[in-house]
Structure formats: structure tokens, C-alpha cells
Amino acid sequence: MSVLDDYKKLMLEVRAGAFRPVYLLHGEESFFIDRVADEIEHLALADHERDFNQTILYGRDANPDVVKDTCLRYPMMADRQVVIVRELQNWRIDEVEKLEPYLNKPTPTTVLVLCYKHKKVDGRKGVIKAVQKGGGAVLSSDKVKEDKLPELLMGVAKSQKRRLAQLEAQLLATHLGSDLAKAVKEVEKLCLVTEEGGAISSDHIQRFVGISKEYNVFELQNAIGMRNAAKAQQIAAHFAADPKDNPLPVTLGFLNTYFSKLAMVHTLNGRPPQEMASALKVNPFFVKDYVAQARNYSLGKLVEIQRHLRQCDLRSKGLGGDGGDHGELLRELLAKVMT
Numbered sequence: 290m291s292v293l294d295d296y297k298k299l300m301l302e303v304r305a306g307a308f309r310p311v312y313l314l315h316g317e318e319s320f321f322i323d324r325v326a327d328e329i330e331h332l333a334l335a336d337h338e339r340d341f342n343q344t345i346l347y348g349r350d351a352n353p354d355v356v357k358d359t360c361l362r363y364p365m366m367a368d369r370q371v372v373i374v375r376e377l378q379n380w381r382i383d384e385v386e387k388l389e390p391y392l393n394k395p396t397p398t399t400v401l402v403l404c405y406k407h408k409k410v411d412g413r414k415g416v417i418k419a420v421q422k423g424g425g426a427v428l429s430s431d432k433v434k435e436d437k438l439p440e441l442l443m444g445v446a447k448s449q450k451r452r453l454a455q456l457e458a459q460l461l462a463t464h465l466g467s468d469l470a471k472a473v474k475e476v477e478k479l480c481l482v483t484e485e486g487g488a489i490s491s492d493h494i495q496r497f498v499g500i501s502k503e504y505n506v507f508e509l510q511n512a513i514g515m516r517n518a519a520k521a522q523q524i525a526a527h528f529a530a531d532p533k534d535n536p537l538p539v540t541l542g543f544l545n546t547y548f549s550k551l552a553m554v555h556t557l558n559g560r561p562p563q564e565m566a567s568a569l570k571v572n573p574f575f576v577k578d579y580v581a582q583a584r585n586y587s588l589g590k591l592v593e594i595q596r597h598l599r600q601c602d603l604r605s606k607g608l609g610g611d612g613g614d615h616g617e618l619l620r621e622l623l624a625k626v627m628t
Contacts (some may be wrong), residue, residue, distance in 0.1 A: 291437075292316075292318070292321060292428075292429065292430055292431045292433070293433075293437075293440075293441055293444060295428055295429070296321045296324070296325070296428065296430075297444075297448070299312075299325055299426055299428055300324070300325065300328060302426075303325070303328050303329055303332055303333075304328070304332065306332070308329070308333055308369065308400050309400070309424060309425050309426045310395035310396065310397060310399060310400065310401065310423060310424055310425055311392055311395050311400075311401045311402075311403070311420050311423055311424075311425030311426070312325065312326075312329065312400075312401070312402045312403065312425060312426050312427075312428070313403045313405065313410065313416070313417065313420045313425065313426070313427045313428070314326060314402065314403065314404050314405065314428045314430060315403075315405035315406075315408075315409050315410045315427075315428070315429065315430065316405075316406075316408070316409050316428075316429050316430030316431055316432075317407060317408060317409070317430065317431060317432045318430045318431060318432050318433065318469060319406050319407070319430070319470070320430075320469045320470045320473065321428060321430040322404050322405075322406055322428070322430050323404075323470070325402075325428060326373060326375075326402050326404050329371065329373070329400060329402055330343070330345075330371065330373060330402075333369060333371045333400050334367060334369070334370075334371055335367075338364075338366070338367040341364075341365040341366070341367070342364045342365060342367045342369070342370040342371065343370070343371045343373075344359050344370070344371070344372045344373070345373045345375065346359065346372065346373070346374045346375070347374070347375050347376050347379075348374065348375065348376040348377045348378065348379035348380050349376060349379045351374065352384065353380075353384055353385075353387035353388055354387075356372070356374055356388060356391075356401075357388065357390075357391045359372050360372050360391060360395070360396055360399045360401050361391075361396055361399075362399075363398060364398050364399075368398070369398050369399065369400055370398065370399050370400070371399075371400045371402070372399060372400070372401045372402070373402040373404070374401070374402065374403050374404060375404045376404065376406070377403050377404055377405040377406075378405050378406050378407055378408060382410075382411055382414060385405075385410065385414075385416055386414055386415065386416060388403075388416070388419075389415055389416060389419040392416065392419035392420050392422075392423050392425065393419045393422050393423050394423060395423045395424070395425065401425075409429065433469060434570065435462075435466060435570055436566070436569075436570040436571050436572055438462040438466045438469075438472065439455060439458035439459045439461075439462045439572055440458070440572070441469075441473075442458045442461055442462060442472060442473070442476050443455070443458045445473055445476045445477065445480075446458075446476055446479075446480060446489060449476075449477065449480040450485045450486060451479075451480045451483050451485070451486070451487060451488070451489055452486075452487065452488040452489065453476065453479075453488070453489045454488065454489075455572065455574050456491075457489055457490065457491055457494060459507065459572070459575070460491065460494060460500060460502075460505065460507050461475060461476065461494065461498070461500070463505070463506060463507045463543070464498075464500050464505065464506070464507075475498050476489070478497060478498075479493050479494065479497055479498070482497055499534070501527070503524075504523075504524050504527035504528070505524075506535075506539075506540060506543045506544075508520075508524060509521060509524045509525070509528075509540070509544075510543070510544070510547050511578070511582075512524060513544075513547075513582075513623070513626060513627065514547075514551075514578070514579075514581070514582030514585065515581075515582065515585070516585050516627055518623070518624075518627045521623050521627065522620060522623060522624075525616065525619045525620045525623055526616070526620070528540065528616065528619060529614075529615070529616020529617070529619065529620070530616075532615055532616065536615075537605050537615040537618065537619060538602070538605065540619060541598060541601060541602050541605070544598060545595070545598050548586075548591055548594050548595060548598070549595075550569050550571070550579060551579065551582060551583045551586055551591055552588060552591045552592075553568060553569055554569070554579050554580055554583035555583060555588050555591075557569075562576045562577070565579075565580075594625075594626050597622055597625045597626060598622070601618055601619075601621075601622045604618055605618055
């Protein structure tokens with residue numbers, strides 16, 4: 290199962306009040322770790338129970354003995370106590386291993402949450418097996434791949450009983466994908482302003498997130514791909530008028546990725562759509578667009594475009610030119626690309 294499937298399953302358990310004695314939350318993506326830990330923190334105890342039965346420790350300050358001793362205490366006037374250890378990645382792996390005797394036989398009246406961020410616990414060690422043997426849950430929080438992000442955002446909307454279509458999900462993912470927590474929060478914000486059962490539209494996205502439905506890098510890509518020079522220059526003018534929200538380095542990075550995918554389409558000619566989607570790292574929904582747009586640019590032209598992109602990037606940094614106005618540099622680049 291994917292990290293999203295595991296995350297959903299775990300959140301359903303927690304929200305149903307079915308708490309495990311131990312949760313090991315580890316991996317590169319902090320978002321899922323933070324969400325599960327926060328949900329347990331808020332739901333495992335009633336407000337009046339937290340003062341005596343909730344303990345939050347930090348890896349830089351605590352040690353294995355402190356964690357074990359805390360977990361062995363009995364709850365006071367409550368069914369359980371909650372112990373959350375944040376920043377466990379600050380421990381050496383041999384220190385984490387010292388928890389194994391407790392993890393094998395955890396106290397049934399304690400909910401222990403171990404947050405190990407930015408990397409995974411070494412699977413060759415016995416920690417993960419110990420958690421599972423003791424009836425605990427392990428969430429491996431992997432980074433979400435670029436082509437899977439729209440699907441994840443659509444899933445977030447669906448969990449809130451809203452509909453987010455593929456195009457709108459791609460628009461959000463393109464602009465917010467580098468920060469998963471921010472992207473999910475924006476979708477949740479959009480759900481709040483959309484009726485239950487309703488659809489999150491591009492108008493909602495423009496109004497509440499600030500991403501223009503007409504003037505964005507996604508539409509710029511489509512305009513370039515269809516060789517609509519007038520539309521591309523119109524978007525470039527919009528970017529030039531608002532450089533803070535549309536920085537040239539970000540636009541160039543996006544275009545470099547886009548043209549690299551068009552070149553890949555030429556090498557994948559005749560392959561099944563699913564295979565092409567996997568190679569391009571895009572949703573199969575968009576494969577037909579890449580194929581159509583690649584017909585407008587030969588491999589030779591794409592090699593030339595890559596050279597123009599490098600020159601534009603250097604000039605924007607004051608190398609190989611005068612630095613120039615970033616808006617003018619983008620308009621000049623588009624003119625070269627589409628001639």
C-alpha cells in the first residue's frame with residue numbers, strides 16, 4: 290500500500306478511538322508524521338485528563354531510560370496516558386534500540402508515539418519488528434512523488450466530501466507541490482468554502498489560494514506546447530507585473546522539466562500510455578497532451594531550446610549578459626522558443 294493508504298487507515302483507527310500501545314512514525318515526509326501525532330494528542334485524552342496524563346518529550350533532551358520510565362507510569366483518573374517523543378532522529382540508532390524490550394511488551398495503559406523525521410529507521414535493526422510484535426503501528430512516511438501529488442490532493446478533498454478534478458488538482462500541485470503540508474492545508478481551506486458534495490473550481494482556487502486560473506505556469510506550458518505565442522506572451526506579461534509570486538528561476542526550472550519531458554516523448558514514441566506516464570512521471574490523464582505538444586517541437590528544436598534556457602538562466606544571474614529585466618528575459622526566451 291502507498292503511504293497515503295497507510296496514513297488513511299491509521300487516521301481512521303485513531304478517530305474511531307482504537308489506539309495502539311505504540312506508534313512508530315518515521316520517514317522523509319514530515320507531514321504525515323505530524324498529522325498522526327497531532328491527531329493522537331488531541332483525541333486520545335479528554336481536555337481535563339491531559340494535565341496529569343500527557344507527556345511530550347524531545348529527543349535532544351530525553352534518553353531511553355526517561356522514555357521507558359515515563360511509559361511505565363500508571364494513568365491518573367483516566368483510562369490511558371499519552372507519551373509523545375518528538376525529534377527521535379536525534380538519537381543514535383543504538384539508543385533507539387534500547388527501547389526494544391519495552392516495545393516488545395508495552396504497557397497497555399500507555400500510548401507511546403515515536404516521531405522519527407527526515408529519514409527512516411534502519412529496517413535491518415529490530416526496532417520495527419519489536420513495535421509490530423507488541424501490537425503497535427508503523428507508518429513509513431515516504432516522500433510523495435510529483436506525479437502522485439494531484440491524486441493525493443484529490444483524496445484529501447474526497448475525505449472532506451468535496452470533489453477536486455484532475456486539472457484543478459494539477460494546478461495546485463504545480464504551484465504548491467514542494468511543500469506538502471502547505472498544499473494539503475490549501476485544499477482543506479478550499480473545502481471549508483465549498484459546500485459538502487460540491488466541486489472545488491478554478492474560481493475557488495483563484496479567489497482563496499491566489500493562483501490565477503489563466504496566468505500560471507501550467508497554462509504557460511500549455512500555451513507553449515500548442516504554439517500559442519500570443520497567449521504565452523500574455524502570461525509572461527502577467528508574470529513580469531508580479532515577479533514576487535512568479536519568480537523567473539522557478540519558471541525556468543518548470544520549463545526545463547517540461548521540455549525535457551517533451552524530448553522523452555520522442556524517445557518513447559509508440560509505447561503504451563501507462564508506460565509513458567510512468568516514464569514521464571505524470572498522471573496518465575495528461576499523456577495525450579504531452580504527445581500532442583511534442584509533435585510541435587522536433588528533437589533538434591528541443592536541444593536548441595535547452596540552450597536558450599541555460600543562456601536565460603545565466604543572464605538572469607548577471608552572467609553572460611547584463612542581468613536584464615526578468616520579465617523582458619522571459620519574453621525574449623519565449624520568442625526564441627516559439628520561432
